[in-house]
Amino acid sequence: MRTGKEILVTRSSMPPIEEYIDMIKQLWDSHWITNMGTLHNQLEKELETFLGENYVQLTVNGHMALELAIQSMNFAAGSEVITTPFTFVSTTYAIIRNRLEPVFCDIKEDLTIDESKIEDLITEKTVAVVPVHVYGNPCNVEGIEEIAKRHNLKVIYDAAHAFGECHHGKGISAYGDLSIFSFHATKVYNTIEGGAVCCRNEEQYKKLYNLKNFGIQSEELVTDVGSNAKMNEFSAAMGLCNIKHFENERVKRKGVVEQYKELLCDLGQITFGINEDIEKSNYAYFPVIFETEELRNRVYENLAKNNIRARKYFYPLTSDVAYFGDKYSSMDLKRARYYSDRILVLPLYADLPSADVERIVLIVKETVQKY
Numbered sequence: 001m002r003t004g005k006e007i008l009v010t011r012s013s014m015p016p017i018e019e020y021i022d023m024i025k026q027l028w029d030s031h032w033i034t035n036m037g038t039l040h041n042q043l044e045k046e047l048e049t050f051l052g053e054n055y056v057q058l059t060v061n062g063h064m065a066l067e068l069a070i071q072s073m074n075f076a077a078g079s080e081v082i083t084t085p086f087t088f089v090s091t092t093y094a095i096i097r098n099r100l101e102p103v104f105c106d107i108k109e110d111l112t113i114d115e116s117k118i119e120d121l122i123t124e125k126t127v128a129v130v131p132v133h134v135y136g137n138p139c140n141v142e143g144i145e146e147i148a149k150r151h152n153l154k155v156i157y158d159a160a161h162a163f164g165e166c167h168h169g170k171g172i173s174a175y176g177d178l179s180i181f182s183f184h185a186t187k188v189y190n191t192i193e194g195g196a197v198c199c200r201n202e203e204q205y206k207k208l209y210n211l212k213n214f215g216i217q218s219e220e221l222v223t224d225v226g227s228n229a230k231m232n233e234f235s236a237a238m239g240l241c242n243i244k245h246f247e248n249e250r251v252k253r254k255g256v257v258e259q260y261k262e263l264l265c266d267l268g269q270i271t272f273g274i275n276e277d278i279e280k281s282n283y284a285y286f287p288v289i290f291e292t293e294e295l296r297n298r299v300y301e302n303l304a305k306n307n308i309r310a311r312k313y314f315y316p317l318t319s320d321v322a323y324f325g326d327k328y329s330s331m332d333l334k335r336a337r338y339y340s341d342r343i344l345v346l347p348l349y350a351d352l353p354s355a356d357v358e359r360i361v362l363i364v365k366e367t368v369q370k371y
């Protein structure tokens, strides 16, 4: 028997319905509902301002943003890309779907790629590094840049978790040759489904534009084997509404995170999986690391019995999903496997009531103390 009202790990941010209706009304005048419409172009501009970026290319989702960002680099098929297995499968699949080989690198205590292990994995086939600012924890961007420069590698950041963050004086998307965001409904900022590639120059921006629209440059000129990865107007409208509430939601999320930390800080056998050093966080996730896998699983099950859906992100590692069999099982991914076995992401969203946080914490505490 499951008891209590259901609490999911997250809940999509939505603007007041009147704001959304106001925004989409114009679509019934124009009948222009996709293919780089007015709202798409307006959102692109607003996000450029918000992020401090010069070239933001919107996409239909975060996965296609990453897949096309990698495609835009024109790497030779079979080239190797060094990446982290402690991420959502999208990161790994974007590499494989570009006919490239993922080479998995272990992670550090902050759960991001261990840059000190990258150089050992470089071969003559290595062309790029695809790190992830996992849970919004910034990678060692300076260290990675130095290695990439030394070995002439491209760096494409999967910043799907890091929207709205600042690190070492810059917006997080300022790092790397390209950075991508996801605006999926479950992310901290959403356009229902959506994503973006932050480009460094006009040439990259145009290339990505081309790739997201079948490679069509003009009515009679087709120059790339592109995809269809355009953001539609209803998504752009959601993005224009949600961006107005983002800072307010950031403050509310911060409050939830602080409540969790305060209530859990004196409990032994757990640590927090969030980087405290970040200049400006988005408070997207609240990951907790338990001392053992068994304890993590017990907490997960006890929460589930109370209809609370914590999630084992990221378990299994992307290198260990069933599709790969044991292809990567001999890779040295000790830390990644350690954390993957022990991590649990607790529910977090702007309007999560503080009484619910107390209830969640109580179950966590009881389980840990009985263990």
Ligand SMILES: *Cc1c(COP(=O)(O)O)cnc(C)c1O
Pocket (backbone or CB within 6 Å): 061, 062, 063, 064, 087, 088, 090, 091, 132, 158, 160, 161, 182, 183, 184, 193, 194, 195
């Ligand atoms: C969500 C996510 C993606 C993919 O984004 P979608 O918008 O869902 O396609 C890619 N990488 C990471 C790390 C993610 O969490």
